[in-house]
Amino acid sequence: MxxxxxxxxxxxxxxxxxSITNFIKESVLEDxxxxxxxxxxxxxxxxxxxFSVEGNISVGKTTFLQRIANETLELQDxxxxxxxxxNKWQDVGWDHFNILDAxxxxxxxxxxxxxxxxxxxxxxxxxxxxxxxxxxxxxxRSVFSDRMVFVRTVHEANWMNEMEISIYDSWFDPVVSCLPxxxxxxxxxxxxxxxxxxxxxxxRKRAEExxxxxxxxxxxxxxxxxxxxxxxxxxxxxxxxxxxxxxIECSLHPDIRDCVFYLEGDHMHSSIQKVPALVLxxxxxxxxxxxxxxxxxxxRQVAEFFEFVKKKKDDPAHKVGEVAKSIQPQLLLPHRGGxxxxxxxxxxxxxxxxxxxxxxxx
Ligand code: TTP
Ligand code: MG
Numbered sequence: 001m002x003x004x005x006x007x008x009x010x011x012x013x014x015x016x017x018x019s020i021t022n023f024i025k026e027s028v029l030e031d032x033x034x035x036x037x038x039x040x041x042x043x044x045x046x047x048x049x050x051f052s053v054e055g056n057i058s059v060g061k062t063t064f065l066q067r068i069a070n071e072t073l074e075l076q077d078x079x080x081x082x083x084x085x086x087n088k089w090q091d092v093g094w095d096h097f098n099i100l101d102a103x104x105x106x107x108x109x110x111x112x113x114x115x116x117x118x119x120x121x122x123x124x125x126x127x128x129x130x131x132x133x134x135x136x137x138x139x140x141r142s143v144f145s146d147r148m149v150f151v152r153t154v155h156e157a158n159w160m161n162e163m164e165i166s167i168y169d170s171w172f173d174p175v176v177s178c179l180p181x182x183x184x185x186x187x188x189x190x191x192x193x194x195x196x197x198x199x200x201x202x203x204r205k206r207a208e209e210x211x212x213x214x215x216x217x218x219x220x221x222x223x224x225x226x227x228x229x230x231x232x233x234x235x236x237x238x239x240x241x242x243x244x245x246x247x248i249e250c251s252l253h254p255d256i257r258d259c260v261f262y263l264e265g266d267h268m269h270s271s272i273q274k275v276p277a278l279v280l281x282x283x284x285x286x287x288x289x290x291x292x293x294x295x296x297x298x299x300r301q302v303a304e305f306f307e308f309v310k311k312k313k314d315d316p317a318h319k320v321g322e323v324a325k326s327i328q329p330q331l332l333l334p335h336r337g338g339x340x341x342x343x344x345x346x347x348x349x350x351x352x353x354x355x356x357x358x359x360x361x362x
Contacts, residue, residue, distance in 0.1 A: 048135060049309060050181070051302075052142035054228060055190035056221050057212065058201035059282055061140050064190055064298070067288040069138055072299035078306065080132045084140035085121045090208070092117070101208040111159040115151055115168065119143055119175075126181045136306050143182050144272055147172060149223040153216075176271060186309045187263070187277040188302065189228040194221040196283055227268075228277055230261055253304040255297070260305065276312075278305040 006014065053061050062083055069079040089100040103114040122143055129137060151168060154160045160168070176182050194217040201209055201217070252260060259279045263272055280301060286294045 048132070048137060049185045049306065049313070050137040050139060051186040051188055051305070051309075052139050052144070052184040053188045053190065054141060054145050054224065055282065056192065056194065056197040056217055056224055057209070058197050058204060058206075059190045059192045060200065061190055063288065064282070065138055065140055068295060068298050068302065071288075072296055074296065074299035074303045078134060078303060079136045079138050080129070080134040082125060082129045082137060082139040085125055088121045089114070089117065098208065104208050104211055107154065107157070107159040111154040112164040112168065115146060115154065115160070118146055118150075119172075122146070122182065123175070123179060126179065130181055135310075138188075138302075139184070142184055142187075143172070143176060144184075144227075144269060145224075147269065148227045149220055152223055153219055156219075183271045184275065185313065186275060186305060187228060187272075188305070189224065189277055189279045190282040191224075191229065191279055192282045194218040196285075197221070228263070229279060252308060255301050256304045256308070259301075260308065276305075276309055278302070 006012070053065060055061050065081045065083060069075045069081045086100065090098045092099050099110065099114050099117055103110040122141075126139075129139070147168075151160065151165065155165045194214060197217050198214045201212060256278060261277050261279065263275050263277055278301065280298065288295050
């Protein structure tokens with residue numbers, strides 16, 4: 001190289017030619033190092049998976065997490081649970097403010113403040129639980145249920161005004177994109193009728209929820225449904241959730257074959273497009289201390305869903321997102337009759353009509 005620079009390029013002094021040669025060598029080495037590092041980062045699969053357990057108020061998310069994950073052989077070594085930080089909402093700061101109570105007492109005054117605090121406590125909890133070693137982190141709810149269910153509901157009820165929802169949305173996306181740990185690898189939707197949730201809520205008697213009505217639970221139910229359960233728009237035939245392609249469906253374990261879907265659609269937040277969801281029927285009242293078989297059946301379904309998502313993530317040729325891109329929209333309804341269906345209908349048109357993600361969920 002030095003000789004080439006001197007004889008062909010016309011650099012007279014040898015030390016000049018040497019320093020140019022060294023400079024080029026170092027730059028090339030630096031570039032190569034960067035390339036290797038970024039390829040390494042891209043190709044290292046994320047080791048631990050996170051699923052978010054979703055469902056209406058008092059459907060039984062906390063019980064499900066505690067009884068299923070901690071008390072079954074199928075999940076004991078696999079799962080670490082992260083319950084929702086409701087206790088933090090009930091006891092804020094030195095003065096022990098109860099912001100959950102303040103919200104229910106004066107929703108118009110406190111909806112924004114409460115939703116803001118809910119988000120912050122989720123970020124803290126995600127950070128605190130990020131060092132775990134078990135292969136699956138099961139979290140109670142996510143920032144997406146906050147946004148797609150509760151924030152939507154309080155906004156529609158005019159408990160959050162236009163300025164407040166704009167402020168919420170102005171930080172939601174940037175913060176979520178900086179903290180990928182907030183984006184679950186899968187969702188588990190515990191599904192039951194609003195009536196059943198209302199009965200369970202009355203039984204557990206959480207002091208702050210004395211004023212929560214059946215209508216409010218119906219509203220929250222519709223929001224969960226239109227987000228996590230397949231339905232068809234009457235006008236356009238658009239599906240919010242896609243069925244798996246046949247070859248994948250066949251590879252699914254029979255325990256979950258009828259209840260795994262991909263989230264997709266215009267109303268879906270971009271960071272959870274194509275994320276798989278497992279829908280579990282939680283309509284029957286199950287006494288987990290007695291019905292060990294029912295508990296194990298749920299545990300098996302969670303374990304199988306974990307295997308499914310993990311396999312897709314580990315196999316670059318069959319990334320969940322890549323496969324989902326090829327899915328043709330088609331109507332999907334659970335066909336083994338196991339799932340509860342509101343009034344015999346799967347499609348909640350009202351849920352779609354009330355959707356307005358034009359500003360909040362681009
Ligand atoms: P949930 O998150 O539904 O939890 P839960 O413990 O009531 O449900 P489960 O029995 O299934 O474990 O709600 C907790 C309380 O917080 C409930 O009163 C609803 C309220 N809440 C909001 O108002 N906004 C929110 O964004 C969230 C996440 C909860
Ligand atoms: Mg709970």
